[in-house]
Amino acid sequence: MKTIAFVGQNNDKVFKSNVLGFIEALGIKYRDISKDIPYNEKYSDYIIMNSCINISAVTLNCGYCLANMDTLLGNKISINGNLITYGFGSKNTVTISSVKDENDGFVYCLQRYIHINDLQGVEPQEIPIEIEFEEEEELYSYMVAITISLIEGINNKKRIEKKLNNEFSYK
Structure with a gap:
């Protein structure tokens, strides 16, 4: 069973719910x-940091720390x-790139190799995702959830996209 912690000033319940729902739908126990x-x-x-941390200095001990660089300032x-x-x-x-005009798809982009262990890693890749979303903020939860899925060995685009559509589609 994996442990997950969300830290930050703005503990966004929708973001957290989306990430945990997707991870659970993919069969990852947490x-x-x-x-x-x-x-x-x-x-x-x-550890997932989607907003600023309201502590002046902190040490985070984790396997992987996913940090939203659009919102973390000066910590x-x-x-x-x-x-x-x-x-x-x-x-x-x-x-994320190539966000469609009607908010019905995007391309998830892993820009750099992610080391898992001495024998495994996740290669840089682009995964086109065809799913409708309401606001741009939702894309942050998709970035986190897809990244965790890839680290956990779920690297089948069709499986990821199917789970996303089943869990989060507004259609």
């Missing part, structure tokens, strides 16, 4: 330990784990 992080520096498999954060940045900037590890 335990949300957000209440314990970062206050006692407990270890988590995944003193020490990360003991693999940092994966996401957002709309081209220098992030994970970004």
